[in-house]
Amino acid sequence: MSALTLPDVLFLGVAAFTVITAMGVAFSRNIVYSAFSLMGTFMSVAALYVFLAADFVAVVQVLIYVGGILILILFAVMLTHRIADVSISNRSVGRLPALGIAIVIGVLMTTAVRRGGWHQVEVAPATPTTAQIGDLFLTHYLLPFELASVVLLAALIGAAFLSRKELKDI
């Protein structure tokens, strides 16, 4: 066992925080606690992205997940009632079969990770990535980028259509 350096300790801390908050999401009996645990998971996953030298993706993660999706989830939680009632708000059934499936898949994937023999390259020093990502989006990935804007427009119109009030008797 080699000595732990400061980045290793930081990584272990962030990884432990990620796992603990994700367990909070999966096992909490109150959906509001689950939602706030989810915020911790998103933040610590953003920290993991920083460890992976992906600064732009980390900022996007904080902006979109924590600033957008999580607020949306909290709105939906608050707009549907009987939240305060713990036994109703986050019921979970079929725990044993689900646990079995999760453990089987977990063991399979652990074996895959251990025996993978992944191709690895020399890790380049971390540099700012924003300019290169912007270049790629406007050259090699231009078509997916434009398609993404169409998808977002469709999602916007679809959500507004789904959640509007019905106009009656016109």
Added chain:
Amino acid sequence: MIGLNGFLIVSLIVFVLGLYCVLTRRNAIGILMGVELILNSANINYLAFARYSAGTYDGQIFALFVIMLAAAEAVIGLAIVLGIYQTFHTIDVEATETLRG
């Protein structure tokens, strides 16, 4: 000492927890939270392989697309959940079984 395997293990644990969340929750919003966990674990894998295995930016681009699609999915999913709530006055997915044969 932190290598590819460390990130893969973290993402694996997050994926399994998300899967368990999706399988056991009966609250539609809880299921959506599990889906978000699974998408996050996939993103960790993309970025880990982009750094340790490819050395290019393609993985990061893919992660950005995944984040974009997750946002669209969350918006549509929660709009549907609110629509279900207006119709059935509950978001328990076992209570909304009108289409069951």
